[in-house]
Amino acid sequence: MRLARKRPDRIVPEYSLTGDLLSFRRCARQYRYQNGSALPPSRPVQLWYGEFIHGLLENVYRLWESRGNLPFPIPYTPLTLDDPIEEPPHDLPELDLRRLGWPVEESLLNQNKRARSRKARLAAYRRAAAAVNTLGPHLFPLIAEAEERVIGTRDIPGAVPHEHRAEKYALTGVIDVLTEIELGSAESGNQIRQAVQAACPDLTGEFEVIVDYKGTRRPDTSTAEWTDGEWQVQTYAWLRHEQRRSRRVAAGILIYINELAPSEGDLLALRAALGAGRTDVAPFLDSDRRMLENWRPGARAQFSPEFLFRRAVRVIPVDDQSIFTATGAFDNTVAHIETCVRQEDEAVSILQTWVDDCDDAKTCAACDFRYFCEGYQRTGNAIGEEDNLQDDI
Numbered sequence: 001m002r003l004a005r006k007r008p009d010r011i012v013p014e015y016s017l018t019g020d021l022l023s024f025r026r027c028a029r030q031y032r033y034q035n036g037s038a039l040p041p042s043r044p045v046q047l048w049y050g051e052f053i054h055g056l057l058e059n060v061y062r063l064w065e066s067r068g069n070l071p072f073p074i075p076y077t078p079l080t081l082d083d084p085i086e087e088p089p090h091d092l093p094e095l096d097l098r099r100l101g102w103p104v105e106e107s108l109l110n111q112n113k114r115a116r117s118r119k120a121r122l123a124a125y126r127r128a129a130a131a132v133n134t135l136g137p138h139l140f141p142l143i144a145e146a147e148e149r150v151i152g153t154r155d156i157p158g159a160v161p162h163e164h165r166a167e168k169y170a171l172t173g174v175i176d177v178l179t180e181i182e183l184g185s186a187e188s189g190n191q192i193r194q195a196v197q198a199a200c201p202d203l204t205g206e207f208e209v210i211v212d213y214k215g216t217r218r219p220d221t222s223t224a225e226w227t228d229g230e231w232q233v234q235t236y237a238w239l240r241h242e243q244r245r246s247r248r249v250a251a252g253i254l255i256y257i258n259e260l261a262p263s264e265g266d267l268l269a270l271r272a273a274l275g276a277g278r279t280d281v282a283p284f285l286d287s288d289r290r291m292l293e294n295w296r297p298g299a300r301a302q303f304s305p306e307f308l309f310r311r312a313v314r315v316i317p318v319d320d321q322s323i324f325t326a327t328g329a330f331d332n333t334v335a336h337i338e339t340c341v342r343q344e345d346e347a348v349s350i351l352q353t354w355v356d357d358c359d360d361a362k363t364c365a366a367c368d369f370r371y372f373c374e375g376y377q378r379t380g381n382a383i384g385e386e387d388n389l390q391d392d393i
């Protein structure tokens with residue numbers, strides 16, 4: 001009897017939606033260096049801020065869930081620049097956000113992740129307090145799952161059997177929050193429900209909404225970050241639909257946490273975006289308009305909660321066509337990465353293969369590779385590096 005020869009194992013590379021695809025789209029060169037090196041970034045400060053906000057929101061939600069409720073607003077005794085990075089005083093109230101935030105900070109410290117500066121730490125607590133108290137009462141009652149892992153397999157466009165290392169790839173992601181909304185039963189005063197209904201007026205019945213927290217300001221509508229955010233939630237919806245037990249995903253919500261407690265830099269960027277017609281949410285109350293017009297750097301701006309909420313919450317309707325467009329875009333990103341991997345393997349150099357075309361000044365300013373990167377010099381990011389890294393509060 002003739003035995004068939006064993007076929008070589010086919011590779012199914014695994015790509016994380018945020019860790020790989022969004023990183024590659026931000027800067028291919030940085031993505032290659034970070035993935036080809038066993039060393040963690042020397043300044044994992046952006047990681048710290050995002051992980052702190054995510055961790056604190058999840059901790060407060062778990063507490064809300066275990067107790068059946070929490071007395072909002074949850075108190076926050078403001079940090080000062082002199083406060084040491086250590087467990088807060090025991091005489092603070094049990095539910096003070098500094099006490100709830102400390103276990104998250106401690107866990108990040110154990111992973112060698114810390115805030116870039118005391119000002120950055122202070123800003124993170126201020127924004128986390130705003131996020132917990134603005135979103136918590138409306139979002140927590142709708143949450144069905146927090147930190148939901150999703151995975152699906154997709155074809156790589158243009159991959160030819162036996163010519164390319166893979167024809168399929170596994171796409172993975174972690175959805176921050178999955179909500180189940182039944183419009184008939186969710187409280188009519190719930191602001192998340194109202195925002196979803198305003199963006200998707202024809203919705204009926206039960207459906208899911210995917211929520212993702214972003215530790216940034218609301219991006220300008222002309223940027224790649226704006227489009228990538230939309231494609232991210234559309235692709236999460238596809239991944240969620242692959243899990244057969246899920247309900248229909250009707251919308252995604254991106255929550256831009258910085259908008260709930262904007263810093264000086266955020267306000268300057270908002271003014272510039274309004275002046276250039278690059279944002280979709282402008283002040284709609286006279287008091288907010290006047291506040292923004294009269295505000296001067298160094299002062300604190302007091303906007304209405306409605307305006308802050310509208311700036312922070314972006315609802316993205318989901319349907320078959322929008323999912324098709326987004327997943328197709330990420331398939332092409334995977335094909336692009338696979339081409340780069342192959343070219344490098346064929347002895348084309350890293351510098352020729354992985355382009356340094358990042359156009360985000362903050363990403364470049366925090367990049368470990370900027371000192372020998374032509375892209376950094378070319379785009380003029382060297383100028384104003386300190387501005388780009390300023391921790392304004």
Ligand code: SF4
Pocket residue numbers: 027028029030356357358363364365367368369370373374375376
């Ligand atoms: S400095 Fe900027 S362009 Fe260069 S690798 Fe880093 S992120 Fe990319």
